[in-house]
Amino acid sequence: MTSSKGMLVVVSGPAGVGKGTLCRALFAQWSGLEYSVSVTTRKPRPGETEGKEYYFRTPEEFFKMIEKNEFLEWAEFCGNYYGTPKFHVEKILQENKTILLEIDIQGAKQVKKQYPEGVFIFIVPPSYEALAERLRGRGTEPEDVIRQRLDKAIQELKNISDYDYVIENDEIQTAVEKLKSIIIAEQCSVKRKSLFFKEGP
Amino acid sequence: MTSSKGMLVVVSGPAGVGKGTLCRALFAQWSGLEYSVSVTTRKPRPGETEGKEYYFRTPEEFFKMIEKNEFLEWAEFCGNYYGTPKFHVEKILQENKTILLEIDIQGAKQVKKQYPEGVFIFIVPPSYEALAERLRGRGTEPEDVIRQRLDKAIQELKNISDYDYVIENDEIQTAVEKLKSIIIAEQCSVKRKSLFFKEGP
Numbered sequence: 379m380t381s382s383k384g385m386l387v388v389v390s391g392p393a394g395v396g397k398g399t400l401c402r403a404l405f406a407q408w409s410g411l412e413y414s415v416s417v418t419t420r421k422p423r424p425g426e427t428e429g430k431e432y433y434f435r436t437p438e439e440f441f442k443m444i445e446k447n448e449f450l451e452w453a454e455f456c457g458n459y460y461g462t463p464k465f466h467v468e469k470i471l472q473e474n475k476t477i478l479l480e481i482d483i484q485g486a487k488q489v490k491k492q493y494p495e496g497v498f499i500f501i502v503p504p505s506y507e508a509l510a511e512r513l514r515g516r517g518t519e520p521e522d523v524i525r526q527r528l529d530k531a532i533q534e535l536k537n538i539s540d541y542d543y544v545i546e547n548d549e550i551q552t553a554v555e556k557l558k559s560i561i562i563a564e565q566c567s568v569k570r571k572s573l574f575f576k577e578g579p
Numbered sequence: 580m581t582s583s584k585g586m587l588v589v590v591s592g593p594a595g596v597g598k599g600t601l602c603r604a605l606f607a608q609w610s611g612l613e614y615s616v617s618v619t620t621r622k623p624r625p626g627e628t629e630g631k632e633y634y635f636r637t638p639e640e641f642f643k644m645i646e647k648n649e650f651l652e653w654a655e656f657c658g659n660y661y662g663t664p665k666f667h668v669e670k671i672l673q674e675n676k677t678i679l680l681e682i683d684i685q686g687a688k689q690v691k692k693q694y695p696e697g698v699f700i701f702i703v704p705p706s707y708e709a710l711a712e713r714l715r716g717r718g719t720e721p722e723d724v725i726r727q728r729l730d731k732a733i734q735e736l737k738n739i740s741d742y743d744y745v746i747e748n749d750e751i752q753t754a755v756e757k758l759k760s761i762i763i764a765e766q767c768s769v770k771r772k773s774l775f776f777k778e779g780p
Binding site for chain 1: 700701739740742743744745746756757759760761763764765767768769770772
């Protein structure tokens with residue numbers, strides 16, 4: 379993707395850290411970026427539109443896309459498959475726009491291999507206790523599963539050196555401002571602009 | 580200054596680009612950073628206070644400070660000397676705060692040698708014509724001086740690769756937002772945070 383002039387922003391972090399809420403809040407407040415639309419094998423819910431919330435595909439179609447290396451990253455959750463299609467990302471980058479991917483840490487690793495020039499942002503909880511409280515607050519999982527998730531989060535914090543920025547998600551509006559600031563700043567980066575000049579028409 | 584935890588931000592660019600106006604606007608809107616106080620040999624004007632607008636020194640005192648290498652950068656304008664004293668900058672950095680220097684391109688070069696870990700921001704005019712208009716709008720200089728300044732500005736634009744960020748000063752509020760975003764983003768930078776961790780107490 380050296381020919382593109384857009385910017386790929388990856389927001390990642392441990393489960394329960396609030397990265398989804400953060401990204402949704404940013405989109406609600408700011409029109410400066412595009413959201414990545416995922417491919418999924420799960421059935422559309424009422425009101426969901428092909429190409430808007432998701433690209434809906436059969437498992438066979440999804441596996442064919444994996445074979446053809448058409449995903450930036452993909453994963454399986456609860457029996458359904460989800461993936462970030464390259465064609466969507468590349469289309470937006472070619473339009474010189476900024477695209478945001480909100481994905482888990484394994485997904486971010488896959489993306490980094492293919493787009494090392496992307497902007498990688500790691501969201502951390504203000505504390506271990508805060509993360510524990512959030513996971514318990516969901517009320518959906520037994521205590522032993524929560525403990526496993528917490529142990530995993532601690533392990534995942536070690537990935538921080540693979541990232542360019544870290545945002546502590548203590549107060550949502552402050553965190554949204556930081557996320558927005560990082561994107562604006564990167565758009566002003568001389569390194570990125572010289573890439574642009576070099577690649578110019 | 581490897582022991583400090585603060586951040587030095589340098590705003591520079593050609594004469595007439597509006598970097599002073601930009602920095603003043605940021606200070607008026609945001610309390611997230613400290614301003615550098617310069618040493619000068621010019622006489623205090625009514626209302627100016629020692630240590631607030633400037634540190635006022637005699638030429639002899641100033642030259643002694645140069646000899647003792649007590650300036651980050653210094654220059655002469657219209658028969659008066661102006662310099663950025665290291666003690667002020669280091670004091671603020673030791674307090675873990677962000678300090679902003681608004682200086683010319685030669686000054687920025689001097690600072691970069693001593694603080695390569697600083698954040699260097701270059702302000703550019705939206706166009707050659709816009710810069711010419713601004714310089715003429717001052718109404719203080721004859722046309723041949725303005726032409727010299729414009730030629731110098733074109734030359735100075737070649738220094739851009741020494742900088743981390745570039746801001747086009749077309750609309751003041753947009754430019755202020757970009758400047759603020761760069762500072763917030765740098766405070767989230769993993770590179771900077773790992774410096775912090777390494778240098779911890």
